[in-house]
Amino acid sequence: MNNIAEENENQEMNTEELETQNVDVEARDTELDTQEESNAIEEVNALSPETEITGEETMEELLGIYESSLKKFEEGQVVTGTVISVGRDMVLVDVGYKSEGRISIQEFIDEQGNVNVKVGDQFEVMIEVWDEEEETVLLSRDKAKKVKVWDAIKEIYDADGTIEGVITNRVKGGFSVDIGLQAFLPGSQADLRPIRNMDEMVNKTYEFKILKYNKRRNNIVLSRRVLLEAEREKLRAATLEAIENDKVMEGIVKNITEYGIFVDLGGVDGLLHITDISWGRVKHPSELYSVGDKITVKILSYDFEKERVSLGMKQLTPDPWTTAVDKYPIGSKIMGKVVSLTDYGAFIELEEGVEGLIHVSEMSWTRKIRHPSQMVTVGEEIEAVVLDLKPDNRRISLGIKQTQENPWEVISQKYPVGTIIEGKIKNITEFGLFIGIDDDIDGxxxxxxxSWTKRIKHPSEVYKKGDTIQAVVLDIDKANERFSLGIKQTQSDPWETVAQRYEVGKEISGVITNLTDFGVFVELEEGIEGLVHVSEISKENVKSPKDHYQVGDSITAKVMNINSDERRIGLSIKRLEDDDDDRYLEEFAKNMRPATSSFGEILRNNIQEQIEANKTQENKKDK
Structure with missing residues (x-):
């Protein structure tokens, strides 16, 4: 009985405990429901702030409101999300959905490989994939950016505004520009003028005008030229109002040609002619300036109708020729740089805008300068003497030989006429020999x-280059820089004693050296020749000596006359025949017997008179 009573008591106690536990469970369930309801209200309020929640809605009603709020998201929509986790491959982003959205980690890796995202970052994302059944949400931050850029492009285009971009690289026909999206800049729209070096614009930031765009085709065309033209037009109007003669202005080199520089004065182009760049020599403007250089110029003239502006740069400084007379007096020594060589001389720059000419004749006292390059080179600094100055003609004559003593001034004292000198043959020409003396002076x-006696056709017959010879100084012409020498004068002239050795009337013998139509040349000794004129060959009429003689024949003739000054000896053959006739007559007269009649006496007298007459006539001819 006791056991039964105990069992009943235990059962009653267990029943009470179970009831107590059930009450606790119900209380906990009620508390959980309340918390879940509170959380649901918060989430609904967060997702749908426009929906008013009173707190009296049932759990089912709240979940309905929550579900309806989630359905508002669509693929392609841009929303704001918060990073809640950064993994190896994915970044989880809370966009207010019951499941987190995922973004590929590649969208956050920079060029150096660094991951640029952390928990808590907020940014806009675009919903790429929305799978409600699988509760999968794929997001993209890059595409969200592009959507925003397209919106900005539309706003800028509609407002006729500008957009900033970076030229990333060259492409066919133009450039690729990063404006958040890749846009195309045609080459013709990159600048006001054709671009010579297109690579210079790469990686530079500019303002652009949107010419057209097509979001569906992902096509954007930009222009920089439109903005430059508008800016230039504003500058042009301001520049036109400011331009006036003699005004000094700043400009930018726009183009360079061989005849000058085109300068942009601010929407208005002016020409700086090459002759107005500098007072000095300018071979080509590109030697001094490059496209894009800023320069200062002076307005020389302006044609308002044709809008032509003539510019000057040298006019900003005084003309150096106005002070040349004081700076470079005649006879003064100057230093200058060789800037140009011509066949006739060298141009020396004394200062910018002032050049002098050294003629080839003023480069050496003794050398025959054929080209100035024998003495100077371009770029060389040299010393010279001012010989003449004509500032009105902008000419200065210079000389470099004047910086040294003139050897011709002392040569006559060193080698007076009659001095015997010795030197080597430096050159042989058809008219003579050049003998080296000293100080580059040639005689x-x-x-x-x-030679006194030899007939020389060419000096090379007797001498060769390099031979050492002796000669006598004959004449020194300092004015014309001529030194005359003679070799034959080292010996006495054989013609001085010809008259003593070959007396007039003397019978001589010689060898025929030449036959001409007018006579026969006979060599009496080496270098001494006599001429038998054709009229003195024979009493008979001789048409040509060649018909009677040959070169090399030995003949005998009579000396008719001698002219030592002209070096001529006249000979006669027929005179020998006259002498023979006279001898015959004399012998005939001596051997005649006395005449027996007066006729004989008369005949002897006539013969004697004839002999005397012949002798008288012969004496007259000799004289």
């Missing part, structure tokens, strides 16, 4: 002064 032995 000339004319072909006629080589």
């Amino acid at each position: 000339l032995v004319h072909i006629s002064d080589i």
